[in-house]
Each structure stands twice: as structure tokens, then as C-alpha cells.
Amino acid sequence: MKIYVDQTRCQGHSRCYMLAPDLFEIDDYGQSTEKINVHLPSELEEDARLAAENCPEFAIVIIE
């Protein structure tokens, strides 16, 4: 699984960072980016799904 944050959609709700601080980084303006841009270790996959399912802007893209 790979993930990325669609920068045109992210509005900085920070839900992803709160749920999965290992996977996302938030800048001073609230904008989120993925920390890992290669295949995720399998133990982080569930966190990635959880973050995607809680993002109010549908900004987290998962590539299975």
C-alpha cells in the first residue's frame, strides 16, 4: 500500500496527523503531507486507512 495527500484537497483539519503521526506531517499552515512515499510497512496500513476514512476533505489517497 502507498498513500499520498492530495494537496489540492487538504484543508488542514489535522485528523490524519492526530490518528497517525507516523504517517503525516503538518506544516505551519496546517497543510498535511505523507511522511513515507514508498510502500508502507504492513503494520502501518491500518493507520493509513483510518486516517483516510476520517479526513473530512477526502484528501488522503490510498493506492493498494
Add this chain to the structure above:
Amino acid sequence: MSNNIIMDGNYLNIDWANDFDILNSAYIEDPFSIWETLREECPIAHTDRRKSSWLPVDYDVVTKIAHDINHFSSSEILVIPIMDGEPNPAQPILPYGVPPISADPPLHTWTRRLLLPWFSHKSVERYRSMTTELCNNLIDKIIESKHPDGARDFAQQIPVRVIATMLGVPTDMTDTFTSWVRDFLEFADDRERRLNGARGIFTFLIEEIENRKSSPKNDLISELLSSEFNGKKLDSSLVLGMSILVLVAGIDTTWSAIGSSLYHLATNHNDLERLVAEPELMDLAVEEFLRAYSPVTMARVVTEDIEIKGCPMKKGDKVLMNFPAANRDPKVFSDADKVVIDRKINRHVAFGSGIHRCAGSNLARMELNVSLREWIKRIPRFKLAEGGVVTWAGGQVRGPRELPLEII
């Protein structure tokens, strides 16, 4: 019943689909069952009271409108304007409004960017220890009090002090700020009272800004004064508008959210017991309280005729951004009307959706988290006081204003 709730008779006489009234006491006390009826009948209600206005209750409609900034402008964000159809008395003082909340791009974009770093995760952490200490001082007094009130003696006292600290204005004036903000936001049909609240805030902040021009401090107002956009210093009226927004936006809202959460815990013992036993659930619980008791409804104005789900919205109509109802949409949330404190999937929009996402959301979350954590640590068992009456304010911001509690 508190006097800010307008008693206008039996709510059953109201045709909610065709002539809704969000200031009706029934709507303020229990909007949930009204939304449920509307969902079946007519998911975008309408009224000609005050002005042609629409009230969507579905998540997809509310978020779609929030994202369609071309058809739906933020130039009218008050749910009930102070002066409908008359020239706005604040216009000469605030030619730019109170951006970013009342602005559309491009003004929205850069004014928002000036504020955001003050509310980043890193920045709000600076206020955590003062919030913790403040909550504990309040709890000390509550434990001693014979008739503690969770809204008045606790929730109401917290956000105003944090915001005053950030703005750099005297924290001993917090009661005055609170009453100005309440006058301005909560007494929808009392125009004089609202104007008074607005005047109080304006006059006070104008002076604070003037003082900082000659002697800058290390606070948000001073930083706005020294900021530049396109190589030019910000106009004082813009700094005033933004300072007003920060003062107003962070007080009633967060206090309402803290109060509603305490109300929930006072009336749901299983949830209280579980949170006391598993405080690590607090982050999830806070999101769930925000979803189920979303305090904030905003407004937009239609800029160009558009049809949404068969409803003909005309230029100049108002749309109420019903984030609270969107958050109870059963098409999006399972058991939408149930509070599930460890809800795993919770895409709520209590802080809005799209470009106006609450700039203070990290701060609000920190305050909610700290205040509830400290409360349940020190007061793990409490309930509504026997015979006490809970009163709610509603309209733009919904939350308990009197919450008599008994510590057990």
C-alpha cells in the same frame, strides 16, 4: 428558560420544511428530531422569515455548498444579520469585514495565511500548561461550591482567557469580553443588545491597536500590525477586523463545545465511567462530542441563481451552513443519533469544510481535551443537579448556558 430563547408557542404549529425558524425554542433545545423529520420530508428547508433562506440538513449538500465558493459567498456569514436591508453601520469602520471568515478569495487566502501559524499544532502547545492550570483553579472553586454550574463556572471561563493571552489583551477583562461576545452572537432578535456588544468589542480593540502602534508587544495584534502584504503594511481597519474575528470566533464556540461535552457526561453515566477508566479514549471522545453536539452554524449568500437538489436558490438568498445537521446524517454516520465515544470513523465537519475550515481547530481541540481530562480526573462522578434546569443558547452557536451540576 433563559430569556434569550424566544418562546413562540407550540413548535408543532411550525411548518419546518416551508417556514423553518431556527430561533424557535424547540429548535434550540432539540434540533435533532426536527432534522430527522426534515430528512424524510424535504432535506433543504426554506423560509421567507427575515429573508429568503435555505436550511440543508444533509452532509453531501452542506459540504458541496461549502466548496462551491463561486455560487456561495461568505460576505454574509451571520445567521441572523443585525440590520437586514439597512446599510451596515460597521461598513466605514470595517471596509474589509472580518477576514478571513467574511471574505472570499483573494482576500480570504492571504489573511488566513497570516493567522494560521498562530494556531498550528506547535503554537497551540504553548498554551497547554496555562490551560491546565486555569482548569485546575476553576475546579478548585467548583469542588467547594454548593451549586456548581458547569457552563458558567467552568466552560465559559476557559477559552476567553486563552484567546486574551494570545491577543495580548488584559485577562482580567474576560467577563467583559464574554458579555460582549454573548450580546453580539446570542441575542439574535435584540438589535440594540447586539449593537452594544459589537460597539464594546470595536472600541476596546481600536484602542489596543493604537497602543501597539507606538509600543509593539509580543502578541498577535502586534504581529498583524507589522505584517506586510505585497510590500505594504496592513491597513489598521484590516487588523481590527481580524482581531475582532479572533476574539469572537474562539469564545462562544469553544465554550459551547466544552459545555455540551460536560452535559453529555452528566447525563450519560456509562460514558463518564468509561472515560474515567480509559482516559486514553479522550481524543476520540472529543471528536465524537464535536460531531454530535456541533456548536456552529454559519451562513452564505447566493451570488448567482443555482438549483441544488431541485431547490431553486436565487441570487441574494441566504443558505445556513448546517454543519451540526450534516454531522448527524445517517447516510454518512452509522447510529448517527447515538453518541459513541470511541467512534472509529468520524468524518465530521464541526469545524466546517473547504477553504474556511476553522483556523482555530487545533486550539479548540487542545482546550477541549485539557478541560475534560482535568475535570474527570478531579470530578470523576457528577450528574445534573436535582431540580436544576439546563438552558441552551442557539442560532449561530449552540451550547448550554446554565448547567447546574451535583458532584457525587
